[in-house]
Amino acid sequence: MDLKSLLNQRKVTILGRWFDLIVSSYPSDASRMLKKEDRFANPLGSTISREIETLFDALLSGADAEQVKPSLDRLLRIKAVQDFAPSEAMAFIFSLKEAIRTHLATELREDGIADSLVLFESRIDALALMGFDVYMKCREAIYQLKTDELKRQTHKLLERANRMGGTAQG
Template identity: 55%
Template sequence: MELNNLLSEKRSIILERWFDVILETYPADTSSFLKKQKNQFTNPVGYTIYQGIEGIFEGLLNGIDSERVSPFLDGIIRIRAVQDFTPSQAISFIFLLKKVIREELKNEIGEDGIAEELLELESKIDELAFLSFDIYMKCREKIYELKANEVRNMTFRLLQRANLILNQVQDDPVLNSPELNSGQDNSGEGQKPNFKDVDDIVNLK
């Protein structure tokens, strides 16, 4: 039997197991919550992760097309890029698929041709990891940019209130932006940038 047929037969099992091992990378209490349900509204993070791995798995079965698979990777990586993961940890979910597939196909790997096909599949998974790292770096760059702008705006407001600078700065579009002059009180020291949600932070469109 060809590898693709085996993967199609075990699709549900592989996806559930892959989802579980991804959630194991989170703290126990977070993992427990994310496992409870995959509803888009009550558990958007769990829903996004599961929808993402479904799309990635289908892409592997049907032949990798980066333009088609990239949005599924993007959804997962946007989430992990704003969480407490190192770069390697953030994209590790891709490599976990190798482990899951080998565990589920341990009895079939010895069959003629399966081992060779599996190595080819794992090479495709490695390609996805490279793509994932590129997406991750774009997300982090956007986060740093937003944080830098927020600190700059906060500093300007503090100086303005202390009458250390003129109230009108006409040559700087950032300092004259609507967000800066909205009247929001962000003068507290140690305040973290106020991001509405994951999409605000890593909106690369």
């Protein structure tokens, strides 16, 4: 069996492991909440499980960058405001490698599979590189939020000040 078929066949277990690895970066008391299925009662866990599946499928089908960006954005937008250093926020992408290697330990020794795995893992690396861009965009958005909020808070007063400034100059 080739790697793609193997990953497709074991998709549920690999995704389960990947999910658990991501959840383990949160305090253990949160893990029960993060495993609830209701997307409104558990926005964090449900977003993780939904989006990692999309990413996994995209990696398998060789989808292009623009197609996976929305999923990466949904995940990293959360990580970018949580208590994670940038390296910790990005770590979840690389933990897919661990999930695959754990579940396919035996199969990976078979001829041909190892080479395909190197290729597949390079796609994960590419995903991570794209992730850095997405993460930085989210962080930059935080600074923009602060400026825009300040302007909105005093909208009419700024308008008045500008008007008065304009009068003085002209």
